[in-house]
């Protein structure tokens with residue numbers, strides 16, 4: 001049996017003569033997305049999100065009693081985020097032990113969500129957000145933020161806005177929306193952005209690679225437009241869930 005290496009090879013170019021990307025998208029096009037809310041029975045709130053081949057589950061528990069107690073904050077809830085990648089989620093098996101990258105992303109995701117949550121309403125408690133990456137194809141931190149804010153809303157946790165996130169990148173000299181793994185690996189830079197769209201408040205902005213001020217401006221504008229499209233999908237997913245719950249309650253009352 002011939003063993004074929006599964007590691008993605010560097011493509012000759014990332015944008016073709018028609019201006020289309022390796023997966024056929026235009027530069028300003030999001031990957032195909034699927035969002036579902038209330039997908040896990042045990043959790044207080046949950047969400048499932050697909051963004052192209054990136055797939056993520058989020059479970060939210062809380063506000064609940066905090067253990068260990070000494071971590072409790074007297075004036076607000078403690079938001080805890082745990083970002084984990086399944087061993088089978090990437091091409092090269094990921095060790096199940098928490099990596100530095102997972103610990104860092106857990107913190108980055110928490111900081112992107114915190115401004116939206118009314119933590120001061122639940123002093124001394126914990127709100128736990130568990131993020132499991134089932135399949136990774138680039139943009140997992142942003143997909144996690146988008147899905148986590150849906151799961152928090154599903155848990156009924158009061159928020160001033162949802163948080164929507166997407167990464168833009170610099171690929172073959174073009175600024176492109178929602179980069180996938182190949183574009184992330186072989187492009188010249190990426191910029192993940194999270195936005196509270198109603199307030200127009202940016203809660204995450206990271207930058208990798210060399211960008212001119214004009215490229216940065218263009219990238220940020222593209223990311224904000226992308227977040228606004230994602231926000232519209234988030235609201236649709238939440239509305240669908242509430243209509244389902246309403247149906248269930250009406251049926252039970254019959």
Ligand code: CDP
Nearest residue numbers: 090091094136137138139140141142181184
């Ligand atoms: O996923 P995100 O772009 O937010 O974070 P990253 O650290 O820039 O990782 C980019 C991509 O690299 C991930 O989405 C995965 O597809 C891939 N990756 C991998 O193949 N193996 C890992 N251990 C970590 C990341």
